[in-house]
Amino acid sequence: MGLIEVYFGSIAGIITMIGLAQGYARELGRSMIIIVAIFLLLYVQDRLNPILDSVWRMVFSTEDAGAQQLFLSNFYLVIFVVIIFAGYAGRVITFSGQQWPMPQGAILSCLVGAINGYLISGSLWYYQHIYGYPLSNLGWINPNLSPIAVELVRYLPQNVMPSPTPWVIPIAILLLMRVRG
Amino acid sequence: MSENTPGTVAFAFYVLLFAWIGFRRGLFRELLVLVVSVGGFFLLQQNQGLALDIVRQVLGIVFGVISAGAKLLASLRAGDTGGIEEPVYTLGASDWLSNVQPPTVSFLVWSGLLLFTYLLTNKAIPDSQSSSGLLAAMLGIGNGLFYIPTFAPRLINFIPEVGVTSLSSPGTGMEGFLQSVTDMMHSGFGDLWEALGPQQPILVAIALTVLLVAVISTLRRGQT
Numbered sequence A: 001m002g003l004i005e006v007y008f009g010s011i012a013g014i015i016t017m018i019g020l021a022q023g024y025a026r027e028l029g030r031s032m033i034i035i036v037a038i039f040l041l042l043y044v045q046d047r048l049n050p051i052l053d054s055v056w057r058m059v060f061s062t063e064d065a066g067a068q069q070l071f072l073s074n075f076y077l078v079i080f081v082v083i084i085f086a087g088y089a090g091r092v093i094t095f096s097g098q099q100w101p102m103p104q105g106a107i108l109s110c111l112v113g114a115i116n117g118y119l120i121s122g123s124l125w126y127y128q129h130i131y132g133y134p135l136s137n138l139g140w141i142n143p144n145l146s147p148i149a150v151e152l153v154r155y156l157p158q159n160v161m162p163s164p165t166p167w168v169i170p171i172a173i174l175l176l177m178r179v180r181g
Numbered sequence B: 001m002s003e004n005t006p007g008t009v010a011f012a013f014y015v016l017l018f019a020w021i022g023f024r025r026g027l028f029r030e031l032l033v034l035v036v037s038v039g040g041f042f043l044l045q046q047n048q049g050l051a052l053d054i055v056r057q058v059l060g061i062v063f064g065v066i067s068a069g070a071k072l073l074a075s076l077r078a079g080d081t082g083g084i085e086e087p088v089y090t091l092g093a094s095d096w097l098s099n100v101q102p103p104t105v106s107f108l109v110w111s112g113l114l115l116f117t118y119l120l121t122n123k124a125i126p127d128s129q130s131s132s133g134l135l136a137a138m139l140g141i142g143n144g145l146f147y148i149p150t151f152a153p154r155l156i157n158f159i160p161e162v163g164v165t166s167l168s169s170p171g172t173g174m175e176g177f178l179q180s181v182t183d184m185m186h187s188g189f190g191d192l193w194e195a196l197g198p199q200q201p202i203l204v205a206i207a208l209t210v211l212l213v214a215v216i217s218t219l220r221r222g223q224t
Helices: A004-022 A024-060 A065-089 A104-129 A134-138 A147-153 A165-180 B005-025 B027-046 B048-078 B102-124 B134-158 B173-216
Strands: none
Touching: A004 A024, A004 A104, A004 A147, A024 A065, A024 A104, A024 A165, A024 B173, A065 A104, A065 A134, A104 B027, A104 B173, A165 B173, B005 B027, B005 B134, B027 B048, B027 B102, B027 B134, B048 B102, B134 B173
């Protein structure tokens, strides 16, 4: 098992590469979907957790805190991944116009891909972090954070903007720009 | 007016200055500078020995040429083309670099590279290929913000009352890269980030929005 920051950094790197391959005109629509996913999960998280706790106790009849954390973490991870998968696999909101040619276009694609990579990878990390890295019980990740990882956790998207409200700003502005055409 | 106000005004002025520079120079030039400054900085941070070797080689060539020229001049003056027993110019590259620290050399190389990139992009890239606009101004600001953690810890040495902040020497590989990034965040943006206080989320949201809007604005209209 490698260091957690390398693990999530690699995910961000792969998404950046996808952005570079796809072009920023398409990636911008995906940025919007990712931001919507982050907003939705942040918005429902506090309201949904008590219900999920009750469901967990009712169905599994256990007080095992580790297993409960794994359940909650996986619940949000699965929803997030499904939304992101839909964003990448299905039709996305596109912005009209043609992107710049090489090399500026490639650099912008890389930039937007890196933003998407940060948002996706940072969100996956966040839902591990707040539930005490339950995937480490399965041996998938190393729960011992290095000093660098501790520092990077402060800059995860949901830690930088913990309230759902600020996430509405980019969604609203991008929607307005999309409607304007 | 709080005691942070002068600092805030100075920071706003700094950001506006780099926005204006970015707007004037255009997107492509600023992109190249950003790539060279960020890429070069982290590359040299992790390969400080390499930077020292390169400087040693370059200075070796320069000193070699000077030494050869001095010998030639001396021999011509003496009317003897056979050379002199004692070298006229004895100072070499290794003498100059004997006490120098690798981080200092890599910083100097990076500064030189940055200056060269600014000059080269100004001369080599025509205005028509480097369009002005919001994104260019934002890239200019990005460049300016990157210079804060790189230059500020060194400039602060000139202010004895404030004290000395130094960047730690990072390791190598991916860990070294991440260490460099977190060091930079701490040394350059730590205080600024803290000073923003409860405004942090809203400012980050606005920055993210402006960045995305700036990228969208580059999409050419009338074509799909």
